[in-house]
Each structure stands twice: as structure tokens, then as C-alpha cells.
Amino acid sequence: MLKKVQKILSKKKRTPIVCLTSYSKAFAQVIDKYCDIILVGDSVANVLYGMKDTKNMTLDMMIKHTQSVKLGVKKSLLIVDMPRNTYKNKTDALKNAKKIINKTRCDGVKLESNYKNYNIIRHLVKAGITVMGHIGFTPQFKNRFRVSGNTTTEKNKLINEAKKIEKAGAFSIVLECITANVSKEITNQLKISTIGIGSSVNCDGQILVTDDILGLSGFYPKFIKKYANLDKVIEKGVQKYKSDVLKRRFPKKKNTY
């Protein structure tokens, strides 16, 4: 097991795990100091490419973004989302996970759960690959946003799913938009780490999309807290640049050869 993974697991019941997404070196090199895990999420499809969902994200696009992110990561565990069509069976999953790892030197991969891919996770783990699971709202397999865990049937299904992913060998599971009570049950019943997004403070750690918390994505549902308004900062800078260019205040002598 990777040292970084051991360190993350040792935080269970002691220190919350801090995770964020990154799609580029520029963001990765700033957030790395503050994160335990950086995820190259396939949310890049919505956030950067304006796609309506993540279903058409390709392996090559994930690899390109991860190569950029890797340049800015010194200490965090670097995990990469496997696109939906890349882990349909054990053979494809292993071939594609190895391709991601070999081409990017990331630490591991994340697979969304469709209640069926436990044997795929087991296969990757047996091959020595670090795997993160993902349950609750799993955008690769669902068409409509919805919070899960509100009924006893759903609660039991989620707990069962989380336990199967743990048994398959994943080191951690993202719980996306699961009720606070069910998140607590799952977190208490598992030895591996739960990372919440929209799933309350009852998880072992938290993850959010960096562009959302910095005010760059225009997507701010209830589970997001905005920590900065970078859109405003960029606008101010660009306004000033425009005004300098129009008034011939830029470039100055010191900017000129």
C-alpha cells in the first residue's frame, strides 16, 4: 500500500481528510499544500468543456488534464476519474487504469459504482492499483440529480454497496449527496475513508470542485460554499488591462525591448 494512502487511512476518527479537484497545473500547484487528495474529476466535462454531463468524457482527455495536474503536485495523493466507458469489464478496466497510471504517474483511479462493478475494483486492486469508489449520486450512471438515503430500502442499499466496495479492496469511497444519517452509518461501519460531497460533516473527509468554491463555475447548489469570487477578481484585472491598453498606459518602457 502506498505511504500516502496509509497516512490517509490513519486519519480515520482523528483528522478530517481534505480533498479538492484540479484539472490543471496552475490550480494544482496552489492547492497541493492544503490537500490530502487531489482528484482529476471527470466533472472537467461540465466545468471546462460545457458538456451537459460527464458521460462522454474520454480517456485521452483525462490523461491530458492529469499530465498537467501532475506538474503541480508535490505531496497530495493524486487520483484520477476513469471515464464511464473505460471500465465496462475487467480486461478493459485494467488496460485503461494502467494506461492512465503509466502516462500520468498518478497514484490511483476512481470508479463510480453501478452496483455491479465490485469484481472490477477487486481485479484492479489485485493488480496493485489504488482504487477509490464513488456511491450515491454517480453522474456517469444517473440522468437526474437526486439525494439518496431517504428511505430504509435506500439506506440498506447504500450501506451494502459501500461494504462491498470496501471488501473489493478500495481504500476510500466518495459519498455524493447522501443524507447525513446514512453517511454517518456508512462512515461508522467502514474501516476505509469516506469522502463526502453534499453528504454532511459525518464523513471522514470532504471534497468539492475547486472551480465551484472559488466562484469560477457558475454552479452553486446548496452543498457548495463559495470561498472566493475569482470571477470578480478576473473581471477587475481584465477591465484594468483594457483601460491601460486603450489609454496607451501599457506597455510601459519597462515592458518594452
Ligand code: KIV
Ligand atoms: O468528477 C468529480 O469532480 C467528482 C467529485 C465531485 C467527487 O467525482
